[in-house]
Amino acid sequence: MEQQAGDAEEYVESVLRIAEQVPSGHAVSYGQVAAFLERGGPRQVGAVMARYGAAVPWWRVIRADGTLAEPLRARARAHYLEEGTPLRSRLDEQVRVDMRAAAYEIPRSVGPL
Protein backbone atom coordinates (compact mmCIF):
# COMPACT_ATOMS: atom_id res chain seq x y z
CA MET A 1 0.00 0.00 0.00
CA GLU A 2 2.61 2.55 -0.79
CA GLN A 3 -0.22 4.57 -2.25
CA GLN A 4 0.88 7.93 -0.82
CA ALA A 5 4.01 8.17 -2.90
CA GLY A 6 2.14 6.89 -5.92
CA ASP A 7 -0.56 9.50 -5.46
CA ALA A 8 2.00 12.29 -5.42
CA GLU A 9 3.52 11.04 -8.66
CA GLU A 10 0.12 10.62 -10.23
CA TYR A 11 -0.83 14.15 -9.17
CA VAL A 12 2.25 15.54 -10.90
CA GLU A 13 1.55 13.52 -14.03
CA SER A 14 -2.03 14.75 -14.11
CA VAL A 15 -1.03 18.40 -13.76
CA LEU A 16 1.60 18.11 -16.47
CA ARG A 17 -0.86 16.23 -18.65
CA ILE A 18 -3.34 19.08 -18.46
CA ALA A 19 -0.71 21.75 -19.09
CA GLU A 20 0.45 19.77 -22.11
CA GLN A 21 -2.93 19.57 -23.78
CA VAL A 22 -3.96 23.20 -23.40
CA PRO A 23 -4.20 24.42 -27.01
CA SER A 24 -2.16 27.29 -28.34
CA GLY A 25 -3.84 30.63 -27.79
CA HIS A 26 -5.63 29.43 -24.66
CA ALA A 27 -4.85 29.31 -20.94
CA VAL A 28 -6.10 27.82 -17.67
CA SER A 29 -5.64 29.02 -14.11
CA TYR A 30 -3.93 27.12 -11.29
CA GLY A 31 -7.21 27.04 -9.38
CA GLN A 32 -9.00 25.68 -12.43
CA VAL A 33 -6.59 22.76 -12.64
CA ALA A 34 -6.81 22.11 -8.88
CA ALA A 35 -10.61 22.19 -9.00
CA PHE A 36 -10.63 19.85 -11.99
CA LEU A 37 -8.43 17.31 -10.23
CA GLU A 38 -10.30 17.88 -6.96
CA ARG A 39 -6.89 17.52 -5.35
CA GLY A 40 -4.70 19.84 -3.30
CA GLY A 41 -5.12 23.50 -4.22
CA PRO A 42 -3.87 26.19 -6.57
CA ARG A 43 -0.63 26.51 -4.63
CA GLN A 44 0.08 22.82 -5.08
CA VAL A 45 -0.46 23.10 -8.82
CA GLY A 46 1.95 26.01 -8.82
CA ALA A 47 4.42 24.00 -6.78
CA VAL A 48 4.30 21.19 -9.33
CA MET A 49 4.80 23.63 -12.19
CA ALA A 50 7.75 25.23 -10.41
CA ARG A 51 9.41 21.84 -10.10
CA TYR A 52 8.39 19.92 -13.21
CA GLY A 53 6.79 22.64 -15.36
CA ALA A 54 9.93 23.01 -17.48
CA ALA A 55 8.84 19.98 -19.51
CA VAL A 56 5.48 21.45 -20.53
CA PRO A 57 4.06 24.74 -21.94
CA TRP A 58 3.93 26.28 -18.46
CA TRP A 59 2.95 29.70 -19.84
CA ARG A 60 -0.53 28.29 -20.54
CA VAL A 61 -1.08 27.67 -16.83
CA ILE A 62 -1.40 31.06 -15.14
CA ARG A 63 -3.05 32.90 -12.28
CA ALA A 64 -6.83 33.40 -12.16
CA ASP A 65 -6.51 37.11 -12.99
CA GLY A 66 -4.44 36.41 -16.11
CA THR A 67 -1.09 37.41 -14.63
CA LEU A 68 2.01 35.44 -13.69
CA ALA A 69 4.79 35.60 -11.12
CA GLU A 70 7.26 38.30 -12.09
CA PRO A 71 10.20 36.19 -13.26
CA LEU A 72 7.86 34.27 -15.57
CA ARG A 73 5.92 37.21 -16.96
CA ALA A 74 8.71 38.36 -19.25
CA ARG A 75 9.33 34.88 -20.65
CA ALA A 76 5.64 34.14 -21.14
CA ARG A 77 5.10 37.35 -23.11
CA ALA A 78 7.23 36.10 -25.98
CA HIS A 79 5.23 32.88 -26.17
CA TYR A 80 1.93 34.76 -26.09
CA LEU A 81 2.99 36.98 -28.95
CA GLU A 82 4.13 33.95 -30.90
CA GLU A 83 0.96 31.95 -30.27
CA GLY A 84 -1.41 34.86 -30.65
CA THR A 85 -2.83 34.49 -27.16
CA PRO A 86 -5.41 37.23 -26.47
CA LEU A 87 -3.64 39.78 -24.30
CA ARG A 88 -4.94 42.72 -22.32
CA SER A 89 -1.92 44.97 -22.44
CA ARG A 90 -2.60 48.67 -22.07
CA LEU A 91 0.89 50.01 -22.29
CA ASP A 92 4.07 48.26 -23.34
CA GLU A 93 4.22 46.61 -19.94
CA GLN A 94 1.75 45.06 -17.52
CA VAL A 95 0.99 42.34 -20.03
CA ARG A 96 -1.67 39.97 -18.91
CA VAL A 97 -3.75 37.31 -20.63
CA ASP A 98 -7.39 38.06 -21.36
CA MET A 99 -8.90 35.09 -19.54
CA ARG A 100 -12.33 35.87 -20.96
CA ALA A 101 -11.07 35.11 -24.42
CA ALA A 102 -8.32 32.63 -23.65
CA ALA A 103 -10.35 30.59 -21.17
CA TYR A 104 -10.23 26.88 -21.86
CA GLU A 105 -12.41 24.17 -20.41
CA ILE A 106 -10.42 21.09 -19.45
CA PRO A 107 -11.94 18.01 -21.12
CA ARG A 108 -12.84 15.24 -18.71
CA SER A 109 -10.79 12.78 -20.73
CA VAL A 110 -7.74 14.43 -19.24
CA GLY A 111 -8.69 13.45 -15.72
CA PRO A 112 -6.38 11.56 -13.37
CA LEU A 113 -4.81 8.84 -15.44
Add this chain to the structure above:
DNA sequence: GCAATGACTGGTA
Protein backbone atom coordinates in the same frame (compact mmCIF):
# COMPACT_ATOMS: atom_id res chain seq x y z
C1' DG B 1 5.95 18.07 15.46
C1' DC B 2 5.94 23.11 14.53
C1' DA B 3 6.98 27.23 11.66
C1' DA B 4 7.99 29.25 7.35
C1' DT B 5 7.42 29.28 2.35
C1' DG B 6 5.29 29.40 -2.20
C1' DA B 7 4.63 29.86 -10.25
C1' DC B 8 -2.59 31.10 -5.60
C1' DT B 9 -7.59 33.03 -4.81
C1' DG B 10 -11.33 35.94 -3.58
C1' DG B 11 -13.02 39.71 -1.07
C1' DT B 12 -12.77 44.42 0.66
C1' DA B 13 -10.92 49.28 0.66
Add this chain to the structure above:
DNA sequence: TTACCAGCCATTG
Protein backbone atom coordinates in the same frame (compact mmCIF):
# COMPACT_ATOMS: atom_id res chain seq x y z
C1' DT C 1 -8.07 50.03 -11.56
C1' DT C 2 -4.59 48.88 -7.96
C1' DA C 3 -3.35 47.50 -3.06
C1' DC C 4 -3.81 44.89 1.03
C1' DC C 5 -5.57 40.96 3.85
C1' DA C 6 -6.96 36.43 5.39
C1' DG C 7 -7.55 31.65 3.94
C1' DC C 8 -5.87 27.53 1.90
C1' DC C 9 -2.73 23.23 1.33
C1' DA C 10 1.46 20.46 0.48
C1' DT C 11 6.47 20.80 0.91
C1' DT C 12 10.65 21.93 3.35
C1' DG C 13 13.83 23.13 7.26
